[in-house]
Amino acid sequence: MDIPQSQSTANLFTDTSINKIYDVIVVGAGPVGLATAIGLRERGIDNILVIDQARAFRQIGQIVDLLPNGLKALKCVDPNAYEAVKTASLTFANSPQPDGEKKAQVMETNPPKPSQEWVSKNLQGKKVRSISLSFDVWLQNYGEGRVSISWYDLQSTLRKLLPEDKVKPNHRCINVVDEQEYGCVRLNCVSNVSVEANPYAYWADGQNNIDILSQNSDTTSQQSLTKALRAKLIVGADGINSTVRKALYTDSSYQAFAKPEYSGFAAIYCREIPNIPNQLRAHLEENFFAGSPILTVTNYERASEPAFSECPRMMLINRQSIGYLLHIFVPLNSLQSKSGNELLDLALQHLETAGFPDELKQLVRLSPPENLQQRPYYIHRAAVDAHRPPAWSLGRIILVGDAAHGMPPFMAQGANQGLEDAIVVTTLIHKIAQENNWNNKQAIALAFKKYEQIRRPFMEYIQEATLTQFPNSSDQQWQEYNQTVYGRNFDQLIAQLRV
Ligand SMILES: Cc1cc2nc3c(=O)[nH]c(=O)nc-3n(C[C@H](O)[C@H](O)[C@H](O)COP(=O)(O)OP(=O)(O)OC[C@H]3O[C@@H](n4cnc5c(N)ncnc54)[C@H](O)[C@@H]3O)c2cc1C
Numbered sequence: 001m002d003i004p005q006s007q008s009t010a011n012l013f014t015d016t017s018i019n020k021i022y023d024v025i026v027v028g029a030g031p032v033g034l035a036t037a038i039g040l041r042e043r044g045i046d047n048i049l050v051i052d053q054a055r056a057f058r059q060i061g062q063i064v065d066l067l068p069n070g071l072k073a074l075k076c077v078d079p080n081a082y083e084a085v086k087t088a089s090l091t092f093a094n095s096p097q098p099d100g101e102k103k104a105q106v107m108e109t110n111p112p113k114p115s116q117e118w119v120s121k122n123l124q125g126k127k128v129r130s131i132s133l134s135f136d137v138w139l140q141n142y143g144e145g146r147v148s149i150s151w152y153d154l155q156s157t158l159r160k161l162l163p164e165d166k167v168k169p170n171h172r173c174i175n176v177v178d179e180q181e182y183g184c185v186r187l188n189c190v191s192n193v194s195v196e197a198n199p200y201a202y203w204a205d206g207q208n209n210i211d212i213l214s215q216n217s218d219t220t221s222q223q224s225l226t227k228a229l230r231a232k233l234i235v236g237a238d239g240i241n242s243t244v245r246k247a248l249y250t251d252s253s254y255q256a257f258a259k260p261e262y263s264g265f266a267a268i269y270c271r272e273i274p275n276i277p278n279q280l281r282a283h284l285e286e287n288f289f290a291g292s293p294i295l296t297v298t299n300y301e302r303a304s305e306p307a308f309s310e311c312p313r314m315m316l317i318n319r320q321s322i323g324y325l326l327h328i329f330v331p332l333n334s335l336q337s338k339s340g341n342e343l344l345d346l347a348l349q350h351l352e353t354a355g356f357p358d359e360l361k362q363l364v365r366l367s368p369p370e371n372l373q374q375r376p377y378y379i380h381r382a383a384v385d386a387h388r389p390p391a392w393s394l395g396r397i398i399l400v401g402d403a404a405h406g407m408p409p410f411m412a413q414g415a416n417q418g419l420e421d422a423i424v425v426t427t428l429i430h431k432i433a434q435e436n437n438w439n440n441k442q443a444i445a446l447a448f449k450k451y452e453q454i455r456r457p458f459m460e461y462i463q464e465a466t467l468t469q470f471p472n473s474s475d476q477q478w479q480e481y482n483q484t485v486y487g488r489n490f491d492q493l494i495a496q497l498r499v
Pocket residue numbers: 027028029030031032033051052053054062063064065066070151171172173174202213237238239240241242243244400401402403409412413414415416417418
């Protein structure tokens with residue numbers, strides 16, 4: 001596959017003079033792009049830039065759990081980043097202050113309650129297993145803890161560890177052009193433009209699929225500006241609907257891999273159900289929540305069957321109010337353009353077929369249709385049937401995070417795996433810099449091949465666990481998965497990569 005050569009579009013952009021070539025440009029200031037940039041600076045590579053399409057960085061996104069593997073990777077990327085993220089997390093921070101800022105608290109003064117757990121129950125309300133929400137319990141079991149943090153707080157915390165002039169919002173990459181004659185890649189960017197509604201983005205707002213990022217746009221005030229930026233290496237960290245990925249695969253035999261694929265799974269959810277009758281509330285408290293703020297209910301009787309992953313899984317949340325998130329296996333067209341009432345019917349149909357108890361169906365029936373939302377989950381499969389899957393790199397360009405292997409969030413591994421990418425990629429680029437191989441195409445290709453050799457098999461394993469739910473089939477598989485994913489250390493790997 002080839003990325004476009006410079007001749008084709010060179011004259012379209014006003015700023016094409018070769019006045020600055022960065023060592024690395026990271027496209028996307030999400031957690032993975034920012035962690036990569038921090039890791040590069042930490043290793044002495046300072047001639048870098050991170051660009052993001054958001055007009056300004058705003059409060060968007062969901063809560064992300066960072067698990068031992070992701071935290072260990074972040075600590076290897078930069079111990080300061082690890083400390084800052086831990087401090088900013090909901091696990092260790094106070095509730096929001098009046099000015100919207102969170103005041104950090106040390107663990108001793110605000111310890112997470114050790115009894116808090118995320119419980120998994122069968123349809124009869126019997127506990128099958130539980131996951132501790134305490135940092136210390138994870139630390140004890142896997143040598144590192146677990147924290148919950150909002151995507152925005154994670155982004156802000158990492159962003160603040162970089163000099164302000166190194167992270168530029170309002171720079172939407174629209175394509176990449178190989179400029180072999182200058183030994184670099186040109187990124188064409190636009191600013192002050194409306195960001196298209198993005199049906200794949202995690203920030204899509206339920207059934208309307210409104211990309212919250214698009215609210216950052218103010219199309220009336222200014223003209224769109226175009227800009228060309230150049231770098232010796234490009235790290236594509238621009239999320240599941242990656243433009244850099246499209247540039248790699250479009251017009252190649254890998255065209256089919258340019259866009260994310262629907263995974264077959266979707267969520268129907270209602271954050272808040274008002275007016276729950278006392279009797280139902282008491283039943284749910286007693287038989288399901290039993291003191292937990294969050295639990296998952298599914299048909300564990302079918303855990304050993306191959307189709308277990310297709311059983312609906314209902315997450316019940318009891319914080320300020322009771323809400324739920326139902327994961328179902330469903331054709332995409334059953335969800336698209338559906339009204340709240342139609343989504344409600346669809347949810348009930350799935351619960352009915354799977355034999356969910358009446359009380360949980362009753363809860364769903366109480367959801368106001370206008371509060372119902374849906375979210376299809378997309379994937380970039382790490383394992384493909386073809387003998388030669390499309391590589392996550394080409395020439396001077398490499399994909400990381402969701403741009404390489406975005407997936408549904410069922411095992412809470414998307415950001416964690418992206419942080420694992422970050423430690424591998426920063427170590428390999430550091431080696432390129434140390435050996436002054438910026439213009440050595442073979443050395444770059446070798447480094448990026450190593451990244452793929454290390455990361456792809458593990459991503460295949462993680463995606464299989466996500467899509468088939470195999471760790472849930474038995475206690476033994478659950479333990480094995482936990483040890484395989486959380487128990488690893490990266491020191492040995494980094495030492496190998498440095499050789
Ligand atoms: C409901 C839900 C729960 C989740 N829970 C967890 C969890 O508990 N644990 C976990 O590890 N993961 C979780 N994830 C997944 C996690 O959010 C993602 O894997 C993670 O955010 C990926 O990081 P990223 O930096 O690769 O991409 P993103 O977070 O998507 O960031 C990409 C960035 O690139 C920018 N961008 C996009 N296009 C362009 C462009 N053309 N030019 C410039 N900039 C661009 C975007 O503005 C954005 O800032 C969850 C996801 C969902 C939906």
